[in-house]
Amino acid sequence: MLSILTINVQAAALARAQNLLTWLLQRDDHLVILTETSNGPGTRHLLAGLRAAGMVVTHQPSLDGDRGCAIASRIPTRLAPDLTAGISLPGRAPAVTLDTHPDVTILGLYVPSSDRAPAKLAKKRAFLTTVTDALTRLSAADRAHLVVGGDYNVISRDHQPRYPGFQSFEYEFLDALDALGLIDVHRALHPGVQAHSWIGRNGNGYRFDYLHAGARLVPQVLSSSYLHQPRQVRLSDHSALAACLNVIPRTVAKQSVAAIPSLF
Numbered sequence: 001m002l003s004i005l006t007i008n009v010q011a012a013a014l015a016r017a018q019n020l021l022t023w024l025l026q027r028d029d030h031l032v033i034l035t036e037t038s039n040g041p042g043t044r045h046l047l048a049g050l051r052a053a054g055m056v057v058t059h060q061p062s063l064d065g066d067r068g069c070a071i072a073s074r075i076p077t078r079l080a081p082d083l084t085a086g087i088s089l090p091g092r093a094p095a096v097t098l099d100t101h102p103d104v105t106i107l108g109l110y111v112p113s114s115d116r117a118p119a120k121l122a123k124k125r126a127f128l129t130t131v132t133d134a135l136t137r138l139s140a141a142d143r144a145h146l147v148v149g150g151d152y153n154v155i156s157r158d159h160q161p162r163y164p165g166f167q168s169f170e171y172e173f174l175d176a177l178d179a180l181g182l183i184d185v186h187r188a189l190h191p192g193v194q195a196h197s198w199i200g201r202n203g204n205g206y207r208f209d210y211l212h213a214g215a216r217l218v219p220q221v222l223s224s225s226y227l228h229q230p231r232q233v234r235l236s237d238h239s240a241l242a243a244c245l246n247v248i249p250r251t252v253a254k255q256s257v258a259a260i261p262s263l264f
Helices: 014-027 041-052 118-137 140-144 168-179 185-189
Strands: 002-008 030-037 056-059 067-073 077-079 093-097 102-109 146-151 210-211 223-225 240-245
Touching: 002 102, 002 146, 002 168, 002 210, 014 041, 014 210, 030 041, 030 102, 030 146, 041 056, 041 067, 067 093, 067 102, 093 140, 102 210, 118 168, 118 210, 140 146, 210 223, 210 240
Parallel strands: 002 030, 102 146
Antiparallel strands: 002 240, 030 067, 056 067, 077 093, 093 102, 146 210, 223 240
8 A cells, every 4th residue: 555645844943843753754654745845954854854764855955945845755766857847946846756556656746825915926826837737748648647745725616614815826726637637535535525734823724735646546545634633733734634545565665763753
């Protein structure tokens, strides 16, 4: 089985990164998508700890200090540069192909947030447009073996509760994934259930974190669940999303016992 987790690390400072690393290593997922990484000591500690535990880490720090995305895998990987070519903010969109049967390619995404300021809206629109263009360029066969996941910073058209302020291009991103045959795995397994992965200051819930899978992989999805503990104990301001697929890793790195610190 292939276990996948996506979690927003909220540009963790060092102390919180140490606790977050403990939580991640005790879970022992095959693959972790880490969103809202930074160039700071917290992210460096987190990624170094995952490497020490035998995981292959793919992360491209931004030269201008922009937040980013990382993928950590216990399964051998190879980079997928053809997939990410042309994406406006490559540090927010790492992609790797796993050594599994059937083949699985992972695209991690940390979509820019926006407070409706014109410059931030333009940055977000450009990123979503170039990601959609990159996915559209893939053949249908390649998309069938693709998993896209991370913090998209968008909500669906039928999100409950409904919120004003989101623009058409933000809703259109989820529409585009669906049109390209990339299925929201949590919604597929839990139809009609509104999940929330981020809670605003006023207690309003938003679903920002997703995993989408291609046609070859959707029938192999066995489970999907939001894990609220990281948010509740303040490891992050987001809940994590975990899924399990009936996919066979050909090789899995053994976790180093020395890399697992005591919890908190």
